[in-house]
Amino acid sequence: MSVVAVSPVSVRERWHPPLVWLAVAMFALVLFAAGGMVIDHRVITGLPAWDKPAKFALSVLIYAITWAWLIPQLSKGRRLAERAGTVAAALLAVEMVVIVVQVARGTTSHFNVSSPLNSALWYTMGASIAVVWVATAVISAVLFRNPGPDRARSLGIRYGSLLSLLGMALGFLMVGPKTGQHDLPRTISGAHTVGLPDGGPGLPLLGWSTVGGDLRIPHFVGIHALQLIPLVVIALELLSSRVGVLRDGSTRATLVTIATAAYTALLGVVTWQALRGESVVHPQALTLVSLAAVAAASAGAVTWVVARR
Known part of the structure; x- marks a missing residue:
């Protein structure tokens, strides 16, 4: 039984493809980063170099799977939510590319303004995160337009989306x-x-x-x-x-x-x-x-x- 009102779609349409592909890529990156922590003994800010890519990839994987499943269940405003989901998937991929590139270079990705290149990568990642927040807010707003058959389920998803947006916004306290x-x-x-x-x-x-x-x-x-x-x-x-x-x-x-x-x-x-x-x-x-x-x-x-x- 669905959490929100389900539009009449085929099985192939029940998942948001860009977010699914992002989830697959993040799963592969989790495995790669786990291997990196075993064979690469470099340390960045007190942690194994590949610790950050592993953590971020797992978090993005959870985000992608959640919204990839929820978006196709929307009946009202689904196309807008799909577009926002595609934007979020693309820019989360950009963020992860920056993190991996900086680890490969042996330096930090977050807050790093030690050179023109490091600054450009950090500001690119920061801008990507901001747009992902806006895209997630758009999807959440569409979600509120789609009441589900069960009030507790609808409230759980709605409350969760709002708190998730708040949690994402709290990240800007670090900047x-x-x-x-x-x-x-x-x-x-x-x-x-x-x-x-x-x-x-x-x-x-x-x-x-x-x-x-x-x-x-x-x-x-x-x-x-x-x-x-x-x-x-x-x-x-x-x-x-x-x-x-x-x-x-x-x-x-x-x-x-x-x-x-x-x-x-x-x-x-x-x-x-x-x-x-x-x-x-x-x-x-x-x-x-x-x-x-x-x-x-x-x-x-x-x-x-x-x-x-």
Whole structure:
């Protein structure tokens, strides 16, 4: 059963081809980068050189598969969404080419303005990311014009798309000169880490700072809401065969709204934590109290909805 209203299309038309091809290319790049991490022992900003291409390729793969499946299900404004999806696929490919080229050259791709070539590649990638955001916003707007047969499913996809757009936008907090980068000549303009230079101690593979705030965390949490919020919908539907109260569609829709509110609050907390320069693995009491408040409020809301039914 579809998440949104499905137009009468053939099986071949049920996937968006450019995004599918992008997903295939990203799958191949994940495998290639994994091999690179084994045989190439170079280190860039404290991580294996091919770590970044692997992470970005996996994230783009998830993005591409999600929208490649959703776009053909739209009945209203489908052609506009298809065009926006094609633009997003092309410019995500540009971003990944820049990342791979810079790794092959043994240097960083993000924030690198150390030479005319590095600056050109970074600004090309930055412009591509901005256009991808606009294209995703267009697809999300079309998605809102296509109500689905099940309210909880529709809400899950809509909420997920909005939070994903917010997560993508949070990436722009990393752009621009940070502390210590205002001196000329400048080689780096922007940073993942707050209050410290990039490349310090970090979590294995992820690279998220263990000694300071890291803006990649809210960026990651927000972007993948498009996958995680619908997973809540799927979980509720699976549980409905055993939990009678979940068989009611309005109850599932309310619970999806509560889950989204909790996820949004979590996104706010991790963004606030990063901007304060606080490590994700060493949260202060204020952060822990905030997370506990989100958990308590969410549990209370769920209890109230279930008890009322």
